Every structure is written in C-alpha cells, then in structure tokens.
Amino acid sequence: MTLHERIIVGLAVQILELAAVAAANGCVDTPEVRLALRCLRGHCPDQVLADFWKWARQLPNANRGENCAASLIDLKAALDASGAWPGDLQARRDWVRDIGRRYRDERDRGNQSARAHYWRPPARPR
Secondary structure: OOHHHHHHHHHHHHHHHHHHHHOOOOOOOOHHHHHHHHHOOOOOOHHHHHHHHHHHOOOOOOOHHHHHHHHHHHHHHHHHHHOOOOOOHHHHHHHHHHHHHHHHHHHHHHHHHHHHHHHOOOOOOO
8 A cells, every 4th residue: 555545544434423413413414434444445344335335324313323333333443344444443543643653654765866966066067
C-alpha cells in the first residue's frame, strides 16, 4: 500500500467514525460519507460498505446510531483483514506515526532537491 492510499484510508475511516457518532441525531447519508465509502471500495467487501450505507440512510431513528456503530466495527474488521487498517490501538498509533514520518521524509526530500538547485550558483559559460 502506498503512502497516499494509507492516508486516504485513514481519512475515510475518520469520516465514518464521525458519521457513526452523528447517526444518533439524524440521517448521515451525506456526500462525505458516500465519498469515504467509495474510497474504501477496493480495500473491503462491498457488502460491508452497503450495510453501513443502509444504516446511515435509515429513516426511522430507532437504533440508527447503534447500527452504524456496529457496521463500523465490521468495516474496521474487514479493513484489518485486508491489511489496510491496523486492528489494535498500539499498531494504529505506530501506523499513524509511520505515515507522518514517511510524509515528512518525502516532503523534505523534495525540499532538499529544490533547495540544492536554488543555492547552487548557475554554471558559467566558458
């Protein structure tokens, strides 16, 4: 998995966690949730994503929050099984720390090459 895919999966899970919390107050079938589910499409089975969307769109308020939370647990388990999301808390912390470190390394590598080009005096014609 590339760094960008890890970042996208992490952000999508974060959006779905917020939606599961907000589901207790109303429907959460928003474009943000739809996009987050779309981003996770290649990393977990479509049935798990369809279940979360079904519970997010549930019109009667009966147990919508609990159903979204249960579906989110299933979604995280499917992501963990595919290797796209670490299961336990310490592994998740290490995963996020690794993403940040790799991002900073890539950014600094790009800055160093730009900086080296900027500070290097131009070649003199002979």
